[in-house]
Amino acid sequence: MRRGGGVAVITIAALMLAQAQPALAYLKFGVPVNGAQVTLRWAQPQVRYYISDKSRLPGVTVDQFQAAVGRAFDRWQAVPTAAITYQFSGFTSALPGQDDGLSTLGALDRPDLNRVLASTSFLIDTTTGELLESDVFFNAAFPWSVSPGGEAGTYDLESIAVHEIGHMSGLGHSALGETELREGGGRRVVAAGAVMFPIAFAAGSVEQRTLKADDIAGISDLYPDGGFGAALGSISGRVTRNGQPVFGAHVVAFDPAARSMVATFTLTAEGRFSMGGLSPGPHVLRIEPLDDADVESFFDVSRTVDVDFGVTFLDRLVVVPQGGDSGEVAVAVRPK
Amino acid sequence: MTHPGCALIAALGLVACAPLAALAQPSQRPEPGRVEVGFGWTWTGRAAIGTGDAPEATSSGGALSLFRTSTEVAAARGVEGRVGFRLTSALALEASGGYAVASLRTEISGDYESSPPVTATESVRQFTVGGSLLWHLRHSRGRPAGVEPFLSAGGGYLRELHEGSVLVDTGRFYQVGGGVKVLVVSQQRAWLKGIGLRLDARARARTGGVVFDDRFRVSPSVSAAVYARF
Secondary structure, eight states: OBOSTTEEEEEEEEEESSSOOOOOOSSBOEEEETTEEEEOBOSSSEEEEEEEOSSOOTTOOHHHHHHHHHHHHHHHHTOTTBOOEEEEEEEESOOTTOOSSOOEEEEEOOTTOTTEEEEEEEEEETTTTEEEEEEEEEETTSOEEOOTTOOTTSEEHHHHHHHHHHHHHTBOOOOOEEEEEOTTSSEEEEEESOTTOSBOOOTTOOGGGSOOHHHHHHHHHHSBOTTHHHHOEEEEEEEEETTEEOSSOEEEEEETTTTEEEEEEOOSTTOEEEEEEEOSEEEEEEEEOSOSSOGGGTSOTTSOOOOOSOOEEOSBOEEEOTTSEEEEEEEEOOOO | OOOHHHHHHHHHHHHHTSOGGGBOOOOOSOOSOSEEEEEEEEEEOOEEEEEEEEEEEOTTSOEEEEEEEEEEEOOEEEEEEEEEEESSSSEEEEEEEEEEEEEEEEEEEOOTTOOOOEEEEEEEEEEEEEEEEEEEOTTOTTOOTTEEEEEEEEEEEEEEEOGGGOOEEEEEEEEEEEEEEEEEEEOTTSSSOEEEEEEEEEEEEEEETTSSSSOOEEEEEEEEEEEEEO
């Protein structure tokens, strides 16, 4: 939704129960500025945030809310290769979603959004691409918990906050996860390789409090610290099927030494991809169609994502140099 | 690139052309010469690096394997040069340098979405610099003249370049073993005092380099070389 004065509000249906909602997400968000795509990020690496005390989640006091959200911020701030920091600046009577210049996290009772646990919105200066404000609301229509070990039948506030703060920092969704279709519609998450996977684990799980390699690579790519570029490397390349470029292929790089995965998509009409934040050394490349979440969780609905190919492993190891790029890797995926 | 076998074949040709009159004769005297220079072919067996799953977390804190991998450094073939110095009639100190080409191989299987198994590889170039002590078994029974069995132990520095030379890994190796030297040409009074063949068999333990951790991995290693004594 566009507002006056060169400012736009973008809402991300950030963490869904079972059915993805339209979103504008890649690994990083892109903002069109004067005909060019600009990466959405905070201009200043210290983000000030406020907690709304005007409304509450059921069973969670405002102080408990602030503490759980604070722990979630701490997890992102602790990433050693990222320079972003977050500062709690106090309580506010404003609700999340108000364009007041304050980045506010709080509760909203939205029973109408019966598949959305939480959502992040941005206020962006569309003349510069600068991120001005980001609000997060947690849906009070669901049961919540701040119990250290989680609580059966309730959603863990800290886990969901970790995901939303990833969005608030500028990260889109990751497709590192496996799902299965549910009888009543939607999907059930079997496993996830990133906190930024768009669908939440079942109620009671606290697993997604912990950042994975893919999340760490993403935040470090957005806000690199001094040694990030020199210590780590990247892989870039191109994916084709029968000689034709493939758009929207999910490219996973597995480091067999660290046993960790980082992923991205082919994001150009030529089928090109690039992913940074990788450990130096040989990597296994796995290319798969986007079939474990709705395409709209990752791409603008106007884009046609190619899913008509089978999971393909590259038959050579791709070596990531320290502080550099692998050089173009050509992958021909196998037809289904 | 020089094929590792070429040097050995050329050297063998040199030996074959030596005058028959100069062939070694049975003798109980120490083999002539204090300095020995050798060059030949070497083979080192595979070293398993390890297995690893590509993990995704489940809601209960467990792990789902997206696929499995098993990685090894495949057998390496290359060339090796040595310079040795006799400290006593039995003991020698050697410096060596080697170059070999191996491949890093990762077998991928058990894909969650049933993608067929694949082996992904990359070429690795290995450079070694090391030293060894050799103990010649000069009084072994039934030893024909000109034949010298020996025991050896040593170690050195390992430098491995990944494909395209985009990344260098370094490590160490240690080796123990033994072998035999066969003196084919002997000239007591000449500057070049002898030419012979040498066979080595060793157990080589390596740590670091392209492998993923600092554990030692032991592989068999054999070499065949031509040497000259001065």
